[in-house]
Amino acid sequence: MLTNAYIDGTNLYYGALRGTPHKWLDLRRMLELVFPNDEIRAIHYFTSVVRSVPTDPSAPSRQQAYIRALRTVPGLTVHLGVIRGRGSPREKMTDVALATRLIADASQRRFEQAIVVSNDADFVPAILSAKNEFEAVVAVLNPVLRGRTQSDLESAATYVRRLRRRHVAASQLPSLLHDAMGAIAKPADW
Template sequence: MAAERIVVFIDRSNLYHELLKNFGNANVDLSTFVSFLVGKDKLVRAYYYNAPLIQKDNPEGYKNQQKFFSALGLIPKFELKLGRLEKRSGVFIEKLVDVKMAVDIVTHAYSNIYDLAIIVSADSDFVPAIEAAQDFGKKVINVCLPKTKAFHLNAVCNKTIFITEADFIRFLIKKG
């Protein structure tokens, strides 16, 4: 039997905040993480959705983030998809990030780019996109943490994979 064609869709904000909340650290080796998720199947592409920091509001963070974005570009089959940050009442809100991810889930399913989508998020806003992908005959796996409240997302996906602490330790970028 031929290996399944897989596309991984990573909601950076959701993954980052869940890892930080549950493990106190969110420095993940994304290449190792995606390889673990895909296994022996064929990775078509891994998309990483994020919003760049605003340089004038956080020059050091912006500089570090740009270095990270450059490093992501060196990972084979990885693609960075950017939205933007918008300041509202002193708080930064991501704009376009989830919409871009949802559109890609659906358009890639319609274009028959993948057999299986792996969604790394706990955001129920992706439910309609996942249902549309399934209408095109695609399987969808959700990846989240066990304590994450992802009921609606997990209910529509064909399968859910929970990132355990043991898994996280394997993907952790060691300082030094």
């Protein structure tokens, strides 16, 4: 099936990548491994720009390198939100942007199947809208390696698949990439 993917980058990071050596993830390769019989046409990756904190001052530069690397992947678009607030900063505009893009693409029949990569039940209304109003097939790829898929999300989706460690390990970008600005190197501590 012609497939578009909508990736909740924060949920993917905390569910499958944090604390692993596999953060230099090739999202297209990952999707092709999990959905081998489908044609991945467009990938929409939603994340927020991280801020430097005293415990991790190089986080923004690592993220910038990764975003540059992702932009070399054919058919992949990066959508950036922001992180706001003090004390407990909150990601802003990414979930709504993902839901809006999913519904807009469903309404324009831009896919035969959508994949939502998240375990966030906040996407249930958008998934149900795409399914019920536009008769879209909407799969959920749960990126949480440990734990269950949110039951509301599981009920809303046409079907659910789980991301596995083997998919992540086998889906790494080359350590060195190039774009119009020059070389992009995988961060040393990744």
